[in-house]
Amino acid sequence: MSRSVDRLRVMVADDHVxxxxxLLVALSREDDIDVVGxxxxxxxxxxxxxxxxxxVLLVDYHLPDGTGAEAVRRLAEPRPKVVxxxxxxxxxxxxxxxxxxxxxxxxxxxxxxxxxxxVRRAHEGEILLQPAELVSLLARQRERTRxxxxxxxxxxxxxxxxxxxxxxxxxxxxxxxxxxxxxxxLATVRWYVQIxxxxxxxxxxLGAVARAAELGIVER
Numbered sequence: 001m002s003r004s005v006d007r008l009r010v011m012v013a014d015d016h017v018x019x020x021x022x023l024l025v026a027l028s029r030e031d032d033i034d035v036v037g038x039x040x041x042x043x044x045x046x047x048x049x050x051x052x053x054x055x056v057l058l059v060d061y062h063l064p065d066g067t068g069a070e071a072v073r074r075l076a077e078p079r080p081k082v083v084x085x086x087x088x089x090x091x092x093x094x095x096x097x098x099x100x101x102x103x104x105x106x107x108x109x110x111x112x113x114x115x116x117x118x119v120r121r122a123h124e125g126e127i128l129l130q131p132a133e134l135v136s137l138l139a140r141q142r143e144r145t146r147x148x149x150x151x152x153x154x155x156x157x158x159x160x161x162x163x164x165x166x167x168x169x170x171x172x173x174x175x176x177x178x179x180x181x182x183x184x185x186l187a188t189v190r191w192y193v194q195i196x197x198x199x200x201x202x203x204x205x206l207g208a209v210a211r212a213a214e215l216g217i218v219e220r
Contacts, residue, residue, distance in 0.1 A: 036053075054080045058119065061088050081122040082104075086105070086108060103126070
């Protein structure tokens with residue numbers, strides 16, 4: 001088999017010109033790597049992958065017309081190995097990338113020699129994410145899912161009037177001011193406040209506001 005057949009075909013998808021140029025320089029120094037194309041948008045990525053059939057796709061998470069995850073989902077089979085290279089290290093971005101089929105997610109601050117090594121490792125079928133990191137990521141995602149379920153449950157349990165009073169509490173209004181604002185009797189407002197404390201499972205108005213903010217029901 002000739003050496004040219006053995007060369008690793010890599011494509012870079014990133015709209016940051018300086019980053020693309022740095023990657024091209026680093027990859028072109030390698031005897032066994034050919035950069036077969038570049039792209040700067042989701043649409044270009046899908047088109048160029050189809051045209052060039054790379055073995056490995058290096059893609060940024062944020063592109064002008066969408067995300068790298070969206071681009072990867074639109075790729076025709078057989079897909080290249082995909083490594084995300086992004087400044088966004090948020091759980092949402094990493095999980096979306098992995099869900100789309102990425103085998104790795106690296107930050108742009110990584111040394112270029114490590115990025116080149118990651119390309120080779122991805123081509124060989126390695127998962128470029130430590131098991132402990134993945135476990136921690138999934139645990140955080142489960143907790144966020146649980147919190148969102150709690151938030152929806154609490155929010156759905158509140159009547160329109162209760163939510164109105166809760167938002168006024170969050171603005172710092174006391175019971176008398178709330179009563180005047182909503183044209184309600186003071187005793188009625190106190191009754192609503194007590195219901196809110198019970199539903200939010202807290203013991204004070206301050207606790208109710210803090211809990212509501214934690215659940216995303218009111219703004220912090």
